[in-house]
Amino acid sequence: xxxxxxxxxxxxxxxxxxxxxxxxxxxxxxxxxxxxxxxxxxxxxxxxxxxxxxxxxxxxxxxxxxxxxxxxxxxxxxxxxxxxxxxxxxxxxxxxxxxxxxxxxxxxxxxxxxxxxxxxxxxxxxxxxxxxxxxxxxxxxxxxxxxxxxxxxxxxxxxxxxxxxxxxxxxxxxxxxxxxxxxxxxxxxxxxxxxxxxxxxxxxxxxxxxxxxxxxxxxxxxxxxxxxxxxxxxxxxxxxxxxxxxxxxxxxxxxxxxxxxxxxxxxxxxxxxxxxxxxxxxxxxxxxxxxxxxxxxxxxxxxxxxxxxxxxxx
Amino acid sequence: xxxxxxxxxxxxxxxxxxxxxxxxxxxxxxxxxxxxxxxxxxxxxxxxxxxxxxxxxxxxxxxxxxxxxxxxxxxxxxxxxxxxxxxxxxxxxxxxxxxxxxxxxxxxxxxxxxxxxxxxxxxxxxxxxxxxxxxxxxxxxxxxxxxxxxxxxxxxxxxxxxxxxxxxxxxxxxxxxxxxxxxxxxxxxxxxxxxxxxxxxxxxxxxxxxxxxxx
Numbered sequence: 001x002x003x004x005x006x007x008x009x010x011x012x013x014x015x016x017x018x019x020x021x022x023x024x025x026x027x028x029x030x031x032x033x034x035x036x037x038x039x040x041x042x043x044x045x046x047x048x049x050x051x052x053x054x055x056x057x058x059x060x061x062x063x064x065x066x067x068x069x070x071x072x073x074x075x076x077x078x079x080x081x082x083x084x085x086x087x088x089x090x091x092x093x094x095x096x097x098x099x100x101x102x103x104x105x106x107x108x109x110x111x112x113x114x115x116x117x118x119x120x121x122x123x124x125x126x127x128x129x130x131x132x133x134x135x136x137x138x139x140x141x142x143x144x145x146x147x148x149x150x151x152x153x154x155x156x157x158x159x160x161x162x163x164x165x166x167x168x169x170x171x172x173x174x175x176x177x178x179x180x181x182x183x184x185x186x187x188x189x190x191x192x193x194x195x196x197x198x199x200x201x202x203x204x205x206x207x208x209x210x211x212x213x214x215x216x217x218x219x220x221x222x223x224x225x226x227x228x229x230x231x232x233x234x235x236x237x238x239x240x241x242x243x244x245x246x247x248x249x250x251x252x253x254x255x256x257x258x259x260x261x262x263x264x265x266x267x268x269x270x271x272x273x274x275x276x277x278x279x280x281x282x283x284x285x286x287x288x289x290x291x292x293x294x295x296x297x298x299x300x301x302x303x304x305x306x307x308x309x310x311x312x313x314x
Numbered sequence: 315x316x317x318x319x320x321x322x323x324x325x326x327x328x329x330x331x332x333x334x335x336x337x338x339x340x341x342x343x344x345x346x347x348x349x350x351x352x353x354x355x356x357x358x359x360x361x362x363x364x365x366x367x368x369x370x371x372x373x374x375x376x377x378x379x380x381x382x383x384x385x386x387x388x389x390x391x392x393x394x395x396x397x398x399x400x401x402x403x404x405x406x407x408x409x410x411x412x413x414x415x416x417x418x419x420x421x422x423x424x425x426x427x428x429x430x431x432x433x434x435x436x437x438x439x440x441x442x443x444x445x446x447x448x449x450x451x452x453x454x455x456x457x458x459x460x461x462x463x464x465x466x467x468x469x470x471x472x473x474x475x476x477x478x479x480x481x482x483x484x485x486x487x488x489x490x491x492x493x494x495x496x497x498x499x500x501x502x503x504x505x506x507x508x509x510x511x512x513x514x515x516x517x518x519x520x521x522x523x524x525x526x527x528x529x
Binding site for chain 1: 373376377378379380381382384385387388392460463464467468471472478481482484485488493494497498500501504505508509512
């Protein structure tokens with residue numbers, strides 16, 4: 001295919017046209033002077049037609065698509081999973097050659113490893129779900145005018161809560177609720193609610209009040225302001241809270257074994273009490289891999305789900 | 315036996331445990347602070363090394379402490395060794411991160427001025443950069459200490475010292491009359507220790523943060 005002269009697909013087709021025609025969108029003429037809305041600085045976006053006015057000169061790179069940096073680089077996509085796969089492979093190879101004594105074999109037989117892993121994932125997912133449906137609405141409530149007085153109390157409580165050891169909290173719940181998954185789940189949820197709550201409150205509070213004022217000024221209802229302005233602006237912080245919760249929960253879920261809640265902690269504690277290093281190593285390695293994998297997935301979600309307008313460009 | 319009676323009869327044991335808990339956390343924090351600040355000083359000037367240090371520390375931070383202790387036991391055995399190693403390792407992380415952020419945040423003009431009046435590299439670091447970066451580093455130390463309080467409790471499962479033993483004794487004797495007392499004593503003891511340490515850090519901040527940069 002040979003492009004005819006003047007019809008080069010890479011040439012700035014818009015440039016000359018835009019300049020001859022009326023001013024491009026976003027530009028106005030005020031008393032004979034050209035003014036341009038500060039779209040680019042505000043949002044880091046390049047609406048249609050702006051590339052043409054670029055002082056660096058219109059060129060192929062000036063098209064909006066080309067200057068958009070990739071949100072997820074391939075290094076980020078591949079490095080960690082590859083590393084984790086290598087670790088798992090090495091562990092598997094080591095186990096295939098290791099000769100286990102009856103106690104170790106007993107602890108790892110009958111799909112107990114799979115069961116522990118499944119329980120662990122289940123505990124993490126369930127607890128994260130509960131953390132989110134408790135902490136985020138509560139955070140929203142505590143930033144409304146009527147309940148705003150409660151926020152400092154919640155924050156102070158969150159700070160003291162951090163000083164409470166997870167294992168002590170879990171043990172108290174086990175005594176109160178009895179051994180089983182319920183006590184473990186409750187403990188994990190309580191332990192993670194506070195950080196996510198304080199994250200949500202901080203995120204909603206950090207919103208520029210002039211934006212909220214503007215939203216109200218154009219006649220948005222309180223609900224509209226919340227769902228269309230406040231929450232989208234707070235998404236990055238809330239997502240960071242979700243990530244925190246997930247990582248915390250994977251960790252706290254290892255302690256579920258002390259309350260009869262199962263999970264990968266079972267393998268670790270069995271390994272320690274029976275002095276069986278293969279069991280201990282397998283439990284620990286699987287826990288580490290799971291934690292890093294969950295953190296990686298959450299970091300991807302953080303990047304993909306953040307509103308594009310809020311991205312920080314260097 | 316109610317809780318107060320329990321505290322009365324067992325105060326000797328509890329005080330020993332509390333002392334060991336506090337001393338383990340304190341010693342590990344001192345080591346972690348020294349190593350953490352050294353790592354920060356060594357890496358903050360290079361974009362690449364500083365980012366590597368930050369990434370590595372945040373990755374290690376996502377590893378659950380029980381799994382970390384589990385990985386350490388085959389290497390260093392049971393008892394005090396895995397506790398101290400795990401505590402120091404976790405203690406490092408917030409300090410390294412905050413030291414790098416703090417040192418990078420120092421106004422280059424101030425460093426330049428220090429150079430201009432003839433201060434050597436070491437002098438600049440000790441007299442200008444580190445004092446200015448101290449508040450974030452101290453925050454890192456506070457965060458680390460709170461975290462270590464909880465991790466030290468878990469480390470008791472690998473025969474480590476401290477109040478965690480009280481909690482695990484309670485878990486082992488679930489259903490007995492003293493289980494609640496033991497768990498409660500261990501948990502509240504750790505909370506009290508954490509708050510005491512925090513108060514001490516506020517005091518240290520008052521005394522050591524240069525008056526000119528206090529907020």
